[in-house]
Amino acid sequence: MNIAEHFPALVIVIPLLFALITWLAGLINRAFCWVIALTITFLCFLMSFSILNTVMHTGRISYHMGAWEPPWGIEYAIDYLNGFVLVVVSFIAFIVTLYSRKSVGLEIDEEKSPAFYSLYMLLFTGLMGMTITGDIFNLYVFIEITSLSGYALIAIGRRRNSLMASFNYLILGTIAATFILIGIGYLYMVTGSLNMADLREKLPPLYHSRVVLTAFGFFTVGLSLKLALFPLHIWLPNAYTYAPSVVSAIMAATSTKVGAYAMLRILFTVFKVEFDLNVVPVTKILLVLSCIAIIAGSILAISQTNIKRMLAYSSVGQIGYIVLGTTMANQTAMTGSIIHILNHALMKGTLFLVAGCVVYKTGIEDISGLKGMGQKMPFSMAAFTVGALSMVGVPLTVGFISKWYLATGALKAGMWFILPIILISSLLSAIYFWRIIEGIYFAPAVSSQHSEVSTYRSLDHHNPHPVSRSRDDAPPGMLIPTLILAGLCIFFGIAAYIPVSVAEKAANMLLGGT
Amino acid sequence: MDIIRTIISGILIATGCFLIVIAAIGVVRFPDFYTRMHPAGKGDTLGQGLVLTGLMVYEGFDLISVKLLIIIIFIFIANPTATHALAKAAYVAGVKPWVKDEGDGK
Amino acid sequence: MFNIAATVIVLAAALVIYRAIKGPRIYDRVLAVNVIGTKTVVLLALIGYIYERPHFLDIALVYAIINFIATIAFLKYRQTGGLD
Amino acid sequence: MIDFILLFFLVICAIAAIRMKDLLSTVIILGAYSLIMAVVWTRMNAVDVAFTEASVGAGITTVLLIAALSRTQRGEENGQRSQVRVQGSLNAHSIISLIVVFVTGAVLVYGTLDMPDYGDPNAPSHHHVAPRYIKEPLEESGVINMVTALLANYRGYDTLGETTVIFTSGISVILLLRRKIQQ
Amino acid sequence: MIEIIIGKYNYWIYITLMMIGFYAMIAKGNLIKKIIGMNIFQTAVILFYISTGKVWGGTAPILWDKAVIYDNPIPHVLMLTAIVVSVGTTAVAIAIVIRIYKEYGTMEEDAILEIERKQAEELRKGNTGQREI
């Protein structure tokens, strides 16, 4: 057998099986778990890279599960778009796994670590599955795998608030998934098909059918809930704030991105662009919503005092960017949107990893606690600065690339009003990030002002002393991944043609080109 | 022969249904929990038994009717047990039985 | 014939549902649900015969075997306050 | 006729289940709901689904919910104190919820207007991929239950996902509730 | 009009059920109630799916000598998965609720939010207090 031919299946099955093996190995020796997770995420990264490579050379790959040809069996369809997202997801997962050992060691009870890593792998599997599948019901199944593991991972945050956050996420996530299920049902009812490509062929004559319209509405609402588009974002801030650092990082960096990817799939693969533009004004609605999301997310972020919560709100805004690009339905903006999937993953990944480093070293979660941290943790804070500048959209960072594409795309589409929105949100993010950066570098360390409640209760023994200014950075196991991501924030801001070349093809494909 | 079988099974099923309805009425009509258990525990069990027996007769003798028989047996085992469990739960919780006059409930 | 029987049983179930909702005590409800459970067994068997597909008996059998577990769980909960 | 009555029961049970203050009663009524649901599915010829609902509803869900109650508290809190205090916000919340629910429901109903009728044999869903599943299970999968053939063979991958979901929930529960791994 | 009602009434009943569950999910303050609403919601959707697979005169999708028309088996398969998912979600939800009860001593959303609000307030006070020092 030609192993490469089966990569599309293996890239899901291997993490899945090893999620199980992680659990078993954890029963023997807990140290195995991390090693397995690391190896497998790396392997997946390599495989997805190879898949993307194949796609770039040969075009769309279609893998038939059980050798049943598409409308009958489940198909894995990989094109530029999901090849790209696969690489992003697996890479981020690899980096976060690399990072996770120390952080998990601190934040999760040691005896729970096998279950943690197993769920972590399942989350990863689910995300990869959501990305790769070409079958709409299979998408639902993977959404559920992702969500379920996500609920549990969030719920084991140290603070009890994480439980309520997780429960709310569970309720809203279930509503979302069920809405998607309803959408699938309605579509199935009038087409008889579950395959995305097949649906694309079968739907056009039915575009004005009320069933299809309803189905579309439910998909949109369900996916918006999943990816936390503005009015439906309410689950996100709490969930990201109270989850363990590693979980916040992986979820912020990949989970909503994959949600956005699913949205793109439904909007532009299952339905055609003409439908989105002419039949229902969904692009207009999403446009308005994403604009509100961008502004509101940034404004809400300003008023936060908790680092992770601030980052979470900023995510709400950034998700707005991704959606915004899709709604203009021209290639430039769409490219911006797709590239922002990568870029935001890198930036948010960096920032959340730094937040994790800080928690690891000091237990501080409050923004005010970061004062003077530039002396104490220079490398982490450098990474944070890079991430923050990137979020602001300073040139030579990835953030600028996204904004460039989105803005020029908006202008191409003749939507002038987008420009101020993008720039205002940049300004707002400049405000909330600058506040922190300034504190990091230009303020004396505040002596242990964080109260017991604001830190992890059980961490108090870990570092009971006032924050000293002497250098005491996170251990290399955490620092290196953080720095890698930060470096990539800059690298892809300079070598932007690498992701852009893929994203442009993907955008072209989504918009109905070849 | 078939006709006779059908008639017999019809009678059995009708009786069974009748008992089931009676049981339902009993469940609604009886004044307290303990007394309601009587129709539930007996009327229902036998009613079901009869209906299923009717089906057995209708089916004739083959593996399917054996399966029906198995169902009947299980119902006869499980139903009184459930009734008992319930009664005990109520009894343990101290639910007082309804008494007509100043009866002599122990 | 089976249709009529099934309808009758369903109507009987209506009475029991009345009891289940009316209560007044939790025991009455459990009792009612138990009765509905046993009626369901019969109903499933009858539906099998209406459709002439004896496969349905398997479902009836499941109910016959495991329907009382919930009741026992209830008893245990009332008796000891836990399920352990 | 039977179907209609059964559906009616379902609605009644659902309403009763969410209206009751006593959580244990709610759980019990949910059991009844699940029983009736199984019957409805049997009426719709969905044998496997009914079977699943039967085993899950009778064997697992109710017991788990009772377990949950045994670990928490039985009644929905309705002390006057808290009720009075949060009255205003509660009402506003329920009104908003009601609006959301009605809008969603209206959209769904709107969608049904163009649907094929219930049981319509000409519905497109029966003519695209379904015929092959109906015709070929024995030749292609060696089983006579189409649902099993479809579940395990044509869409076997979904089922792998399904099993993974179960595994996930198992591990999640262990992660959340297990205090200590016994040596 | 009449045909529409006869042809679709059962869809509408499913929708009613869904909405009952949906309402419980978003409006009820008790967490267990939410879970129960979730169950009702999901089952109603499953019911809807199953009904799309029904064909007049069809029989259960298990090969049978006497059968000519079978019901559509696809919705059944999909819904088996959905039921499983619903069970899994319920289990996780219950686990979380048990933990919540252990931590907060209540299962009412309002009460929990109240506790969290107080906690946040204390945190803020504690913080500012220390900052002044």
Add this chain to the structure above:
Amino acid sequence: MSFILTAVIMFIFWILLSGEFNIVLILSCIISSLFVSYISHDLLIGKTDIKLGLIRTLRFIKYIPWLMWQIVLSNIDLVKRTLHPRMPISPTIFSFRNELRTEMGMVALANSITLTPGTITIDVNKDEFIIHAVATELAEGLMEGEMQRRIKAIEGEAGV
């Protein structure tokens, strides 16, 4: 011993349920029976003497027709009471001494009581049966103890 017996019972049960025979199914049948009897043979049979158990089973089968008749009677009684406009009931709870020695016997008696006219077993323990009767006269009927005698007969003289 109990292992084999359980396996055999299970095997029979499977065959009765299944009715299909092919290599895979037979194999599964055997494996399943063995598996079930491996994990729970002590539940079904326990430590009872097999021979005695067999005898008792036979006796029990003889007892069934009588029981059936009692059930029918009880139902007629039930119907009368239910449909009677005034509901002639006078519920009572009473207990009587338990003279049985085997648990199986107690259970048989308890369930028989539940199924027979107007009485329901609420609790059983080593010493007594607690019974709820729908009418006092039925309670007296039960107190006569015919049923207990019959069950005792099934238990046999050598009851352990």
Add this chain to the structure above:
Amino acid sequence: MKDDIIIRVISNLLIPFIQLYALYVLAHGDLGPGGGFQGGVIFASSIILYVLVYGIDEGRKRAHQKITDVLNSVGVMIYGGIGVVCLFFGGYYLQYGKLPLGDLKHASHLGIYGIEIGVEVTVAAVMITIFFEMAGRKSD
């Protein structure tokens, strides 16, 4: 609950039958309704019944935590493993027809049987696990 003779005896009586029925449902998933999931749930209910009657500690003796923990994942592994084995025999993932078990029909049949076993194992183990974790003592 152990002291309740009726329930104990009846449960003793029923549990083996429930278990066998669970396996029966599994084996006949291809012929009639049922399959791995249903079988697994039914099997789990038998253990649940046992725990209800004998208490959680007794239950642990019958279904050791270690064993259920391992079985949790073993089931899915059987399933996924069969898919991988299909790859080794030159087929696509989960293409049972390529398994060396006779002609297409038999191979598929056995493949389906295999994955159903996997499902049953996982479902039973997970349901038992969930129940054990949830029914634990309040004071924990």
Add this chain to the structure above:
Amino acid sequence: MVEIVHSAAPVCAIGVSLVAVILMLISKGYPNLREFWTIGASILKFSIVVSMLPTILDGKVIEYSLYSILPGLDIKFRVDPMGIFFALTASFLWIITSFYSIGYMRALKEHAQTRYFSFFAIALSATMGVAFSANLFTTFLFYELITLSTFPLVAHTETPEAIKSSRRYIAYLLGTSIAFQLSAIFLTYNATGTLEFSNHGILAGKAPDMLLIIIFILFMAGITKAAMMPFHSWLPAAMVAPTPVSALLHAVAVVKTGVFVLLKVILFVFGVDLLSKLGVGTALAYFASFTIIVASFIALRQDNLKLRLAYSTISQLSYVVLAVALLTPGGITASVMHIIIHAFGKITLFFAAGAIYVATRKTNISELNGIGKQMPLTMAAFTIGVLSMIGVPPAAGFISKWYMISGSIEARQIPFIIVIAASTILNACYFLPIVYTAYFKRHDNEIYNEEWRMLNKGYGMINLNSEVRIKEAPPLMVVSLILTAIGTLVLFFWPSLFLELARMVVGGVI
């Protein structure tokens, strides 16, 4: 078409100080080595810039495409007369500022000197980048880099006041450039499909007039480094920075970059023809006039020396804008010349202010009674700077004023002559009193001694018995400020090189 030479020299000029930064960080513990790198890099940089000069004077242009991020987003350098003009000024002044800084920092024993010098070097690199940039993107990139790298310099002292001011600094500079400049760039790119500078503008005929005006306004609002009136308040606020930084900010790097970018936008993005057609030039000129006058009036009221200088800067920068907005050869020459002339003049003044501070710890003008006798060299240089600011020969300021007036006449805009005249008088009004105070007022010794003691408490230099003699600031500082003062004079007598370059600029664009 001008001849194009491809050479990496501009990149070297930019890169040399970045390399120096690394070296500085490495030699963190060794102040002498560190400062050697600073000086070395500045001299090297200046020589690289000078080495490019002959080519430019030959009428050629040096181009170098460093990297293309995306189509339309190139990092590309082009050395044209205007660029080399600015680069020469900046790199020459960097040498002097470096010397001065070393003196200043050592005298005050400031903390975090490595950080200071590193960011100083980065800021200079970025200034070079702006000077040599060939397109709007590169400009924007380095423009932002200047903002970010000068932030630590402004916030250097880390006092609450410094933090507050630097926050305002960053808010104005970063905020407006993101909000307005970037959007103008987006709009430009959208309209033209390119961001390259071109001698005759790239926007002509590419968009409706209304949009062009909007773009123009956005540019003007975005380039706040030029400190035009509604966006000027960052500049006085930034006075909290150490004096060399103020000098750098006000004389060289930041504000000059601002006006330089403004010139580039006006000349190379819009083009003279387009602007005169649109008529926005005159509007801009009026706007600049307003700033000149108002800022001068505010300057009159300042007692703090550095603040007065700051408002003077605001006013002087607007000269540049006013001049170029006339869109005549004379005006453009004037504006280009004024960049260097003001740079030399203002840097002298700031150096002097810094020297006074180092020597006496005084910041207010009212305290400077008689300082001219104690610090004769400093005050002499200061006077030369003042003359240049006012525009009195033999200081260079006269040249730019001359061209400005001739430009106004060319444009037939008499009001601006009046503005220039009025502002000259105002300049005189706020600068001459300082000179007067310094030379002709006697200082009160007792008060002085008392203050001196208090001020020096923290430094362990208490000397109560002997009368404290005020000495000149450290030699490094004095030398550098004298050098710049001499530069001002030299520019008046031998301005030919720069006039030649300015003429080339004019020849290119008109």
